Amino acid sequence: xxxxxxxxxxxxxxxxxxxxxxxxxxxxxxxxxxxxxxxxxxxxxxxxxxxxxxxxxxxxxxxxxxxxxxxxxxxxxxxxxxxxxxxxxxxxxxxxxxxxxxxxxxxxxxxxxxxxxxxxxxxxxxxxxxxxxxxxxxxxxxxxxxxxxxxxxxxxxxxxxxxxxxxxxxxxxxxxxxxxxxxxxxxxxxxxxxxxxxxxxxxxxxxxxxxxxxxxxxxxxxxxxxxxxxxxxxxxxxxxxxxxxxxxxxxxxxxxxxxxxxxxxxxxxxxxxxxxxxxxxxxxxxxxxxxxxxxxxxxxxxxxxxxxxxxxxxxxxxxxxxxxxxxxxxxxxxxxxxxxxxxxxxxxxxxxxxxxxxxxxxxxxxxxxxxxxxxxxxxxxxxxxxxxxxxxxxxxxxxxxxxxxxxxxxxxxxxxxxxxxxxxxxxxxxxxxxxxxxxxxxxxxxxxxxxxxxxxxxxxxxxxxxxxxxxxxxxxxxxxxxxxxxxxxxxx
Amino acid sequence: xxxxxxxxxxxxxxxxxxxxxxxxxxxxxxxxxxxxxxxxxxxxxxxxxxxxxxxxxxxxxxxxxxxxxxxxxxxxxxxxxxxxxxxxxxxxxxxxxxxxxxxxxxxxxxxxxxxxxxxxxxxxxxxxxxxxxxxxxxxxxxxxxxxxxxxxxxxxxxxxxxxxxxxxxxxxxxxxxxxxxxxxxxxxxxxxxxxxxxxxxxxxxxxxxxxxxxxxxxxxxxxxxxxxxxxxxxxxxxxxxxxxxxxxxxxxxxxxxxxxxxxxxxxxxxxxxxxxxxxxxxxxxxxxxxxxxxxxxxxxxxxxxxxxxxxxxxxxxxxxxxxxxxxxxxxxxxxxxxxxxxxxxxxxxxxxxxxxxxxxxxxxxxxxxxxxxxxxxxxxxxxxxxxxxxxxxxxxxxxxxxxxxxxxxxxxxxxxxxxxxxxxxxxxxxxxxxxxxxxxxxxxxxxxxxxxxxxxxxxxxxxxxx
Numbered sequence: 001x002x003x004x005x006x007x008x009x010x011x012x013x014x015x016x017x018x019x020x021x022x023x024x025x026x027x028x029x030x031x032x033x034x035x036x037x038x039x040x041x042x043x044x045x046x047x048x049x050x051x052x053x054x055x056x057x058x059x060x061x062x063x064x065x066x067x068x069x070x071x072x073x074x075x076x077x078x079x080x081x082x083x084x085x086x087x088x089x090x091x092x093x094x095x096x097x098x099x100x101x102x103x104x105x106x107x108x109x110x111x112x113x114x115x116x117x118x119x120x121x122x123x124x125x126x127x128x129x130x131x132x133x134x135x136x137x138x139x140x141x142x143x144x145x146x147x148x149x150x151x152x153x154x155x156x157x158x159x160x161x162x163x164x165x166x167x168x169x170x171x172x173x174x175x176x177x178x179x180x181x182x183x184x185x186x187x188x189x190x191x192x193x194x195x196x197x198x199x200x201x202x203x204x205x206x207x208x209x210x211x212x213x214x215x216x217x218x219x220x221x222x223x224x225x226x227x228x229x230x231x232x233x234x235x236x237x238x239x240x241x242x243x244x245x246x247x248x249x250x251x252x253x254x255x256x257x258x259x260x261x262x263x264x265x266x267x268x269x270x271x272x273x274x275x276x277x278x279x280x281x282x283x284x285x286x287x288x289x290x291x292x293x294x295x296x297x298x299x300x301x302x303x304x305x306x307x308x309x310x311x312x313x314x315x316x317x318x319x320x321x322x323x324x325x326x327x328x329x330x331x332x333x334x335x336x337x338x339x340x341x342x343x344x345x346x347x348x349x350x351x352x353x354x355x356x357x358x359x360x361x362x363x364x365x366x367x368x369x370x371x372x373x374x375x376x377x378x379x380x381x382x383x384x385x386x387x388x389x390x391x392x393x394x395x396x397x398x399x400x401x402x403x404x405x406x407x408x409x410x411x412x413x414x415x416x417x418x419x420x421x422x423x424x425x426x427x428x429x430x431x432x433x434x435x436x437x438x439x440x441x442x443x444x445x446x447x448x449x450x451x452x453x454x455x456x457x458x459x460x461x462x463x464x465x466x467x468x469x470x471x472x473x474x475x476x477x478x479x480x481x482x483x484x485x486x487x488x489x490x491x492x
Numbered sequence: 493x494x495x496x497x498x499x500x501x502x503x504x505x506x507x508x509x510x511x512x513x514x515x516x517x518x519x520x521x522x523x524x525x526x527x528x529x530x531x532x533x534x535x536x537x538x539x540x541x542x543x544x545x546x547x548x549x550x551x552x553x554x555x556x557x558x559x560x561x562x563x564x565x566x567x568x569x570x571x572x573x574x575x576x577x578x579x580x581x582x583x584x585x586x587x588x589x590x591x592x593x594x595x596x597x598x599x600x601x602x603x604x605x606x607x608x609x610x611x612x613x614x615x616x617x618x619x620x621x622x623x624x625x626x627x628x629x630x631x632x633x634x635x636x637x638x639x640x641x642x643x644x645x646x647x648x649x650x651x652x653x654x655x656x657x658x659x660x661x662x663x664x665x666x667x668x669x670x671x672x673x674x675x676x677x678x679x680x681x682x683x684x685x686x687x688x689x690x691x692x693x694x695x696x697x698x699x700x701x702x703x704x705x706x707x708x709x710x711x712x713x714x715x716x717x718x719x720x721x722x723x724x725x726x727x728x729x730x731x732x733x734x735x736x737x738x739x740x741x742x743x744x745x746x747x748x749x750x751x752x753x754x755x756x757x758x759x760x761x762x763x764x765x766x767x768x769x770x771x772x773x774x775x776x777x778x779x780x781x782x783x784x785x786x787x788x789x790x791x792x793x794x795x796x797x798x799x800x801x802x803x804x805x806x807x808x809x810x811x812x813x814x815x816x817x818x819x820x821x822x823x824x825x826x827x828x829x830x831x832x833x834x835x836x837x838x839x840x841x842x843x844x845x846x847x848x849x850x851x852x853x854x855x856x857x858x859x860x861x862x863x864x865x866x867x868x869x870x871x872x873x874x875x876x877x878x879x880x881x882x883x884x885x886x887x888x889x890x891x892x893x894x895x896x897x898x899x900x901x902x903x904x905x906x907x908x909x910x911x912x913x914x915x916x917x918x919x920x921x922x923x924x925x926x927x928x929x930x931x932x933x934x935x936x937x938x939x940x941x942x943x944x945x946x947x948x949x950x951x952x953x954x955x956x957x958x
Contacts (some may be wrong), residue, residue: 003594003596007805007806008600010600010603010604010607011604011844012604012607020847020849020850021571021845021846021847021850022850024569024571024845024846024850025569025846025849025850025851025853025854025930026853026854026857026930027853027857028853028856028857032740032856032859032860033856033859033860033862033863034712034740034741034855034856034859034882034884035882038712038740038741038742038882039740039741039742040738040740040741040742040743040746041742041746043848043849043852044608044611044612044614044738044739044743044848044851045607045611045848046608046611046612046843046844046846046847046848046851047608047843047844047847048847048848048849049844049845049847051571051573051845054573054841054844054845055573055577057844058573058577058601058837058840058841058844059577059580060597061596061597061598061600061601062577062580062582062583062597063582063597064595064596064597064600065582065583065586065594065595065596065597065598066586066591066594066595067581067582067583067584067585067586068581068585068586069581069582069584069585070581070582071594073586073587075587075590078587080585080587081495082495083584083585084494084495084540086540086543086544088579088584090543090544090547091547092575092770093547093548093551094551094556095551095552095554095555095556096547096550096551096554096772096773097770097771097772098556098559098567098770098771099554099771099772099773100559100561100565100567100771100773100908101565101771101773101774101775102561102563102565102911103554103557103559103561103773103908104899104900104903104908106900106903107554107555107557107903107908108554109553109554110549110550110551110552110553110554111550111554111773113550113553114547114550120533121533121534123533124531124532124533124534125531125533125534127528136623136624136627136775136776136832137623137828137829137830137831138829138830139817139827139828139829139830140623140627140828142827143665143827147664147668150668171817171818171829172816172817172818172819172820172821172824172829173817173818173827173829175817175821175822176817176820176821176822176824176826176827177827178822179822179823179824179827180634180665180668180669180826180827181668182668182669182670185821185822222521223521223522225521225523227523227526228523228526251522253528253531254519254522254527254528255522255526255527255528256528259526259528260526270830276584276585276834277585277586277587277588277830277833278583278584278586278832278833278834278835278837279583279584279586279587279588279589279595279598279601279833279834279837280587280588280589280598280620280794280830280831280832280833281588281621281776281830281831281832281833281834282623282775282776282778282830282831282832282833282834282835283830298664321664322660322661322663322664323626323657323660323661323664324627324661324664324665325623325624325626325627325661325774325775326564326565326624326625326626326627326655326657326658326661326763326774326777327564327565327624327657327773327774327775328773328774328775329774329775330623330775330776331772331773331774331775331776332770332772332773332775332776333775333776335773339543339547341534342535342537342538342543342546343494343537343538343539343540343543344494344495344537345534345535345536345537345538346531346532346534346535346536346537347536347537348493348494348537349531349534350531351493351496353519354515354516354518355493355496355498355515357515357518357519358498358503358506358507358510358515358518359506361510361512361518362506362509362510365509365510365511366509379521380518380520380521404591405591405593408591408593408594413591413594414590414591414594416590419818433495433496434495434496434497435497436497436498436502437497437498437502437505437506463802465593465594468593468594468596469593469596469807470592470593470596470801470805470807471593471801471802471803471805472593472801472802473592473593473799473800473801473807473808473809474799474800474801474802475799475809475811477799477800478797478798478799478809478811479797479811479812479814481799482785482788482797482811482812483797483798483799484603484606484617484618484788484795484796484797484798484811485603485606485607485610485616485617485618486603486604486607
């Protein structure tokens with residue numbers, strides 16, 4: 001469970017002039033086809049290592065990571081569930097891996113069929129009328145969604161609508177996206193029970209309202225109960241509703257964003273549909289839309305004429321918001337999501353939400369029994385929940401950061417900390433449906449042990465982690481004495 | 493139940509702890525009128541064996557043709573260790589390294605990646621990646637507006653020799669923030685952008701000039717002259733480069749004359765796919781971005797720095813996060829959150845295995861193969877080279893007849909002969925873009941040439957039958 005503590009040198013420190021991995025590249029072409037005028041004078045400073053040195057170095061680096069395959073990873077709002085191995089191995093079949101994005105449609109029917117069927121399944125699951133798979137991550141899906149809302153208003157000559165309403169608990173990507181789309185952001189509060197403050201929403205909407213961006217269940221880990229009323233208020237004011245699919249795992253097969261009144265949605269295929277998080281990506285942020293936004297979908301999309309699949313592009317959707325990627329987005333990620341959905345099937349979809357919610361509520365109840373405080377004690381947890389350490393902070397000067405770091409010592413990846421920003425000293429915990437009861441129990445045991453350490457051995461928390469490859473890192477130094485690139489003198 | 497470990501006893505015990513009768517009770521806060529009736533659009537479940545069979549059939553349906561396609565995505569040899577290591581669970585199934593102490597592997601790897609990208613481009617700082625080359629150009633244009641305080645026009649000049657899809661993507665993403673893209677014509681004879689074409693902007697307010705090297709046609713731009721023009725006109729220079737080509741080409745950090753100890757591009761971006769990332773129908777790839785240290789706070793995306801832990805040991809962490817959406821929200825440099833970590837992992841392993849020597853060999857061999865390909869194809873009556881400028885590993889060829897039916901006929905023979913340019917660049921006539929990399933042999937090139945020769949020997953009038 002513990003990671004090795006020996007430091008791994010930076011790869012450049014393994015370098016020796018003249019050392020190579022010669023089986024990996026061709027012999028020199030002579031004479032060179034590009035003449036000296038165009039050529040670089042000095043070779044770039046890349047590593048010069050043997051194949052084994054490279055293999056060992058990067059394998060050892062991998063062993064300095066926590067991951068789903070090795071550790072329980074209850075990182076709230078990120079849906080760190082098991083990534084089935086078959087999704088990877090089948091998406092890496094040589095024909096699929098080698099397929100050029102501009103290959104003719106006549107020789108792409110196998111790939112296009114997968115993408116078309118994925119679009120159809122996502123439409124069905126979300127209750128939307130059209131889907132585009134091109135956005136390359138959640139944030140790009142958000143961008144596509146808000147850009148479509150803007151295009152919709154503009155196409156109707158409704159030019160004043162440039163305000164996007166965002167609850168204060170929203171992911172930072174929501175307001176940042178609104179800005180990228182050239183909109184102004186209006187933040188509204190949530191009430192004490194975690195629902196949108198309806199009065200504040202009524203005050204916020206008006207003739208400038210382009211739309212609202214909502215996550216449901218919200219980032220507070222609870223279902224937005226007044227969603228009907230929110231939809232009515234925003235629609236009555238002439239705005240549209242955007243669904244941030246970050247928490248789609250909680251409601252898969254239970255309730256569809258389209259039925260809740262949303263006009264546009266992005267899905268994080270790397271969360272709900274279990275494509276790998278890859279140490280920070282790639283994701284995929286497919287978007288779905290209701291009827292009135294169909295003409296604005298980002299291109300390309302896969303269409304079907306009879307038995308033939310083909311790309312839909314500018315000619316088919318002249319009002320499209322355009323292209324968001326050089327080709328058609330993270331196709332390989334979409335393939336993995338397709339394989340995952342086919343393996344789960346109809347029944348499996350609903351089970352995802354059920355067991356994710358079961359796990360979250362079980363873990364919440366056990367932590368409450370152990371003496372922790374829920375941020376929203378009167379509410380049912382969705383697929384995740386928030387523990388606030390406000391009381392422990394007051395009594396023992398222990399922070400959420402301390403608990404997070406100490407959990408690493410116990411062999412658990414930390415939950416999300418300090419998000420949402422409005423809950424003090426919070427841990428956002430998302431166990432996902434793929435964790436067994438024993439693992440949840442072990443996590444609870446660790447949390448109980450940590451609670452005891454707060455009184456008995458608080459230094460174990462304040463100085464945690466004690467068993468990781470490094471101790472707590474100096475972030476201030478990192479930002480002030482910037483060291484972002486290895487330099488040759490660093491070896492000295 | 494696939495991927496769900498709960499036994500019936502587990503469920504019963506857990507519900508008892510929760511104090512609920514049935515799992516369904518946990519969804520009581522969802523208004524019942526909203527609840528989903530059925531999921532008819534999702535078919536019943538398949539076992540791993542069944543989906544394996546289906547995917548094998550789908551894959552076989554597309555086959556493994558001999559491809560001479562490029563236009564932004566390039567087939568290169570990928571060393572076996574690259575994906576064997578990148579798909580290790582510890583890399584594959586981890587996330588953004590928020591908990592630095594439990595993510596030193598990913599963090600150190602990104603630091604090494606940043607170092608390699610700076611070395612390749614001869615720039616000072618790199619971020620941890622963007623989505624792809626096209627969206628990296630969009631972010632570069634937005635960044636140029638933030639960084640260039642000498643201008644306020646928000647005008648970005650984009651030569652038409654830049655990949656036209658990149659311009660479309662930049663417009664779709666950056667256009668919402670009132671950035672004006674203006675195109676500049678290329679020289680019809682040489683196929684690159686001449687400084688003369690920029691003369692009408694002399695002395696006017698230009699935020700940035702985009703230069704792609706090699707350009708979309710595979711032709712090398714006179715980057716030094718273009719860089720000098722940008723400097724003289726206070727425009728930031730955005731270089732869009734192919735990382736393979738930087739194994740041999742002058743890096744963007746050295747473009748142009750030294751003035752006050754400075755030269756080169758201000759922002760460099762591009763498509764990272766050629767560095768060990770499979771073609772995979774267009775993604776996931778990764779966009780890279782490097783810049784000068786003076787602009788580091790204007791950069792979008794994650795950045796990793798080296799620092800010390802409480803015991804004084806070196807370690808790695810995400811840094812300069814005050815630029816990012818989770819801190820700055822509406823005032824962030826970009827909305828990007830998740831990037832392309834896994835493909836960056838692959839690229840870092842790829843660059844380590846090839847080294848400077850290997851990358852130069854790949855670049856040289858690709859250029860040589862393309863030279864051979866052009867020689868073989870232009871020996872066929874009815875095929876000529878469109879441009880005279882020095883090229884890297886792609887070339888535009890003009891045929892004596894419409895391109896589409898010829899490419900379709902080649903595809904029927906298992907050869908993807910090139911990318912049809914006649915819609916995007918009608919002024920070039922029956923033009924197509926071809927590419928050969930180190931993966932193509934003399935026999936491959938010979939096979940293509942004889943197939944094309946055969947097709948073009950058919951009289952023009954019979955082309956419909958070709």
